[in-house]
């Protein structure tokens with residue numbers, strides 16, 4: 471019953487109804503939402519139910535197109551409920567992972583910690599709309615490089631515009647594109663950067679070590 475009420479409240483919130491306090495108190499009786507919205511796992515678990523509608527079909531198909539050059543075993547960091555190409559999906563939210571039907575394997579974990587994958591494992595790594603939520607972003611970028619094979623590719627995508635108000639509460643950084651480019655170069659990636667239809671794309675190659 472509490473779970474149904476919580477889900478109905480989430481829909482109302484989506485339409486701008488001020489039900490945050492009611493939802494906060496209901497969340498204590500819903501195991502996957504406990505501590506919502508402050509707790510990050512609970513926050514993203516709740517987002518999972520409406521994730522299909524949060525990013526437009528046009529953006530999805532543009533990103534899919536831009537990733538179509540990748541082949542082999544891909545790790546999708548912060549995959550959420552939607553991986554653009556077949557991937558090993560990694561996400562903090564079990565609910566997001568439940569909804570994702572493009573994963574060969576699903577791994578639940580926190581990108582603020584070292585990644586639970588061996589070095590030189592993946593042909594490519596993708597991370598779409600995620601790095602702006604990561605405090606320990608330098609560690610994550612170097613972990614991504616570690617898990618990539620030599621000459622492997624890393625593609626990172628972020629919105630070039632301000633993100634919507636509700637998800638913005640979880641944003642922990644909002645660098646200019648040049649700031650991200652410098653961070654990626656400092657990790658040792660060779661990269662191409664471009665902007666397309668309100669999105670920033672970094673296509674990075676790991677140099678042979």
Ligand SMILES: C[S@@+](CC[C@H](N)C(=O)[O-])C[C@H]1O[C@@H](n2cnc3c(N)ncnc32)[C@H](O)[C@@H]1O
Pocket residue numbers: 510514515525547548549550551552560561562563566579580581582597598599600603
């Ligand atoms: C904006 S969504 C993007 C989802 C997906 N990449 C897409 O393009 O639809 C951000 C995703 O990052 C995940 N995430 C946020 N913080 C995380 C963390 N610390 N560790 C792992 N995943 C995290 C969330 O659960 C969510 O699925």
